Amino acid sequence: MGSVCVTGLAITMLAARPVDPAVTPPSDQLVQYGYAAAVPPGWAHTGGLPERRRSLLTPVDAPRGADVIAIEQTPLGYDSDAEPQQARAELRARYDAAVAAGEPLGDFDPDTEFAGRRVVTYRQTGDYPVEWYVVFDGDSQLSVGCRATSARRIPAAQEASHV
Numbered sequence: 001m002g003s004v005c006v007t008g009l010a011i012t013m014l015a016a017r018p019v020d021p022a023v024t025p026p027s028d029q030l031v032q033y034g035y036a037a038a039v040p041p042g043w044a045h046t047g048g049l050p051e052r053r054r055s056l057l058t059p060v061d062a063p064r065g066a067d068v069i070a071i072e073q074t075p076l077g078y079d080s081d082a083e084p085q086q087a088r089a090e091l092r093a094r095y096d097a098a099v100a101a102g103e104p105l106g107d108f109d110p111d112t113e114f115a116g117r118r119v120v121t122y123r124q125t126g127d128y129p130v131e132w133y134v135v136f137d138g139d140s141q142l143s144v145g146c147r148a149t150s151a152r153r154i155p156a157a158q159e160a161s162h163v
Contacts, residue, residue, distance in 0.1 A: 030055055035073050035142060043069070066128045070145040080136035087136040091120055 030037045030045050033053035039045065046063050048055040057069040080087040088110050099105050108122040117135055124130040130147040 030057065033073050035071070037071050067148050072143045074141040074143065076139050076141055079139055081138060084136060087141065088120060091134060095122060
C-alpha cells in the first residue's frame with residue numbers, strides 16, 4: 001500500500017471475542033461493541049455510530065481534523081474461521097459493486113499480512129485517502145479505516161518497527 005498511517009496499527013489489538021464488561025480496560029484500549037482495540041498514543045475515542053458498531057478515534061490535539069481511525073464490527077451470520085473464502089468473496093462482491101457504482105476505491109488485496117494477522121486491504125481515494133484493513137474473526141468482520149494527513153503518516157518501511 002505504499003505507506004500506512006501509524007494509527008492503522010491499532011488493528012494489532014483487534015479482537016471480536018467477548019469482553020468482560022466488569023473489567024475496566026486500560027486507558028490505552030478501547031473496548032466497545034464486543035471488540036477491543038489499542039488506542040495509539042496521543043489519540044482518543046471521540047465518537048462513533050452505535051447502530052453500526054462503529055467507534056472513531058482522533059488525535060487529542062486535533063479531534064475535528066482530517067485524521068481519524070474508524071473501527072466497525074459487522075456480524076456475518078456464520079463462522080468466518082470455518083468459511084474464510086465465503087467471507088472474502090462476500091467482501092469482494094460488495095467492493096466490486098461499490099466500484100461499479102462509482103465509489104473511488106482501489107488497491108484491493110484479498111490476502112495481506114499486516115501486524116501478524118491475515119487481512120484484506122483496499123483504499124478509498126480522494127483528498128485524504130482512507131486505507132482499510134478488514135479482519136474476519138469468528139462470526140464478525142472487523143473493518144479498520146485509517147485516514148491520515150501527511151503529518152501523521154509513516155513510511156511502510158518504518159511500520160514494522162512499530163508493531
